[in-house]
Amino acid sequence: MNYQTIRLTRDSAHVARLTLARPEIQNALSLEVTRELRHALAAVAADAQVRALVLTGEGKSFCAGGDLKWMQTVLSQGRDQRIADSLPLADLFYEFDHLPKVVIGRINGPATGGGFGLTCICDVVVASSTARFSLTEAKLGLVPANIGPYVARRLGLARARRYGLTARFIDAEQAERIGLVDRVATPDELDSAVAEEIDLVLSLPVSSIAATKKLFNDVTGRPPRECRTYTAEALADAWETPEAAEGIAAFLGKRPAAWKVAAA
Structure with a gap:
C-alpha cells in the first residue's frame, strides 16, 4: 500500500517504526489515517521477525487528535453514518492494543485527544520533556469515547475522570508521575532512551x-x-x-x- 498520511519503515530487522506524517496539521487523525494505520498494523503483526514497533509523530507534535476538517463533515452526517465512521477508529485502538509486538511510544511532542489515547495503548511510553497531554474532547462538546477504555485502564478511573472532565493540560513530568508516561527524556536524548527500551525487547523471544x-x-x-x-x-x-x-x-x-x- 502506498501510504499518504503515515510512514512504515524498519529501524532494523526486528524493529519497525510507524510515523504519523501530517506535521502541517499536527498529525491529526482522520478516516484515511485510520485506514492506513490499520493496514500497517496488519503488516507488522504478520511479520514474524518484528519484535517491537516504535510509534511516533513527524515534526513538533505527536498527535493532535481528530482532524478538524473531518470533524466538520461529521456534523452533516446522520447518526448511522457517524457510527459507521467511528467504528474503524475503535477497531484501530483495539488492534494497537492487541498487536503481538511491543509497542513503544516515542512521544515527541503534544499528544491531545486521540493522541492521548494512542499514548495509552503503547506498552512502553518514552516522552520528550517538551510533550504535553490533554483529553480535549469536552472542549469540543464531545466525549473521549473510542479511547475511553484505554485511558481508564492506563490511568485508573479516578484520574481518567479528573483529566477527562477538566480537559486540563499536563506536562511530561506530571504524566510520568501519574503513570501515563514511563520515562521522560530531553529532546536530544529521546532517541537514545527509546533505543535502550528496544534493547530490552530484543533480549526476549x-x-x-x-x-x-x-x-x-x-x-x-x-x-x-x-x-x-x-x-x-x-x-x-x-x-x-x-x-x-x-x-x-x-x-x-x-x-x-x-x-x-x-x-x-
Whole structure:
C-alpha cells in the first residue's frame, strides 16, 4: 500500500517504526489515517521477525487528535453514518492494543485527544520533556469515547475522570508521575532512551512477547480465581515451546539465549 498520511519503515530487522506524517496539521487523525494505520498494523503483526514497533509523530507534535476538517463533515452526517465512521477508529485502538509486538511510544511532542489515547495503548511510553497531554474532547462538546477504555485502564478511573472532565493540560513530568508516561527524556536524548527500551525487547523471544501481551489482555478485569485454569494452561503451553527449552538451557549454561540480537 502506498501510504499518504503515515510512514512504515524498519529501524532494523526486528524493529519497525510507524510515523504519523501530517506535521502541517499536527498529525491529526482522520478516516484515511485510520485506514492506513490499520493496514500497517496488519503488516507488522504478520511479520514474524518484528519484535517491537516504535510509534511516533513527524515534526513538533505527536498527535493532535481528530482532524478538524473531518470533524466538520461529521456534523452533516446522520447518526448511522457517524457510527459507521467511528467504528474503524475503535477497531484501530483495539488492534494497537492487541498487536503481538511491543509497542513503544516515542512521544515527541503534544499528544491531545486521540493522541492521548494512542499514548495509552503503547506498552512502553518514552516522552520528550517538551510533550504535553490533554483529553480535549469536552472542549469540543464531545466525549473521549473510542479511547475511553484505554485511558481508564492506563490511568485508573479516578484520574481518567479528573483529566477527562477538566480537559486540563499536563506536562511530561506530571504524566510520568501519574503513570501515563514511563520515562521522560530531553529532546536530544529521546532517541537514545527509546533505543535502550528496544534493547530490552530484543533480549526476549517473539513468542514470549506475544503470549505475555495476550495473557495480560485476557486476565485484565477478571477475578484472579477465575483465571486459575487459564493461567495454568498458558504456562503449560509456554513450557512446550522451543523458546522455553532454549531459555532454560541458556540460563543454566550461563550464556546468551539464541534469540538475543543487537538493535542495529
